[in-house]
Amino acid sequence: MIYFAIFYLTIFHFFPKLPRQESMAPPNSIAHRAVVEHLVRQSVYQRLSRPLPRAASAPNPLVVNVSARHCHLTQEAVEALFGSGHTLTPFKWLYQDGQFAAKESVTLIGPRSRVISNLRILGPCRTLNQVELAYTDAIALGFEIPLRLSGNIKGTIGAMLMGPAGFFEMPEGVIRALRHVHMHPDDAEFYEVKNGGEMQLKIGGPCALILEKMLVRVDKSYKLEVHIDTDEGNACNLQPNTPCELTK
């Protein structure tokens, strides 16, 4: 009964037209499904005068997103690849405020000369160049990549990037990003964890699994969001309606 009510309210009350994840949109104009469900869940339990389950009493909804392979670039690299003075154009806004997938993509040429086309650039530009791949991608390219916290690229393998205006050589920076959860200090307090700690993510459905050793990253600018890669997302076939639970 409760689940039906949640479904009904979600579909017909909040979304007269269902949002399309692929569409381009200004920041936060379309609420993430998990955000709407969180609000609806709280509202339904309140109306039915039933106590809130643990997940619904959290200060913020849990959003789990799969990061497909991508890169972060410096402005210098963007200009080498796309031309002098070029700036990235937002294609799709991401859940973390101000972050976006750019219209621009590059071709990655690995150390064994195998390529990955259409490697998406995430913006805005950063102070370092980093490529984040899944292990399946690295195997296809024919080399090994280390598991690293994003930003910690010292001593990692490099690659060549190719854009419409030229090449850019990365001497290092190809990694698999450590699975992690972004959260606000309010979330950290609710889950009783600290920055740098570890949590588990229990993912349901027919290919259910529990991801362990998920790094906690706490910052006032962060919204509660788990980032996993395509290997992890495909291992459990993560879909927008797959139940997820974050535990210590």
Added chain:
Amino acid sequence: MIYFAIFYLTIFHFFPKLPRQESMAPPNSIAHRAVVEHLVRQSVYQRLSRPLPRAASAPNPLVVNVSARHCHLTQEAVEALFGSGHTLTPFKWLYQDGQFAAKESVTLIGPRSRVISNLRILGPCRTLNQVELAYTDAIALGFEIPLRLSGNIKGTIGAMLMGPAGFFEMPEGVIRALRHVHMHPDDAEFYEVKNGGEMQLKIGGPCALILEKMLVRVDKSYKLEVHIDTDEGNACNLQPNTPCELTK
């Protein structure tokens, strides 16, 4: 101390020369690492007069193998692809007795005309044609595949296979195989599970995870072995020395 002893005995006592997983070999001439470790662990604990931990007291070692994409074919399909009268040639013997990766591979042409080259055939021939892919493979091919128990292919999508002697059209049979564990009735008794039941596999290491809903398949001909696909294997970066634990 115990771990060092296990390592020492494994490396120098049982393997004067380390086995190479890639090498071609007749059935069971080279023991799987997990098999040797299991024997060594039992022996070391016995010599040190210490009680056996739960895993070491199991009747059989736990072997976990990643199945990369592959296909099972009928003899009719093999002849259409490789020529009249052609039979599969073993390239590498698998852990289950009599099963092998064949020297022969085919090209898979998906419904959107994208291809996967060098799709390995597993032998011996079966009574049905089935292609087993990871979700990452299916996404690369541009279509969706269902999660199915191996052999249950009714109503699934098909594909075209191409070999050196011709084409073979599969009207159905492309699936992601349900993660599963093969076991002998002795193992089923030890783990207190039945054929068709479910277990969990806890995989350690830096990308640790727990795979749930692993189907139990019991048969007198089976050796204890978990089969996961490349998405699952890469999600946890499964290596020969990654600790694995099977639980109910």
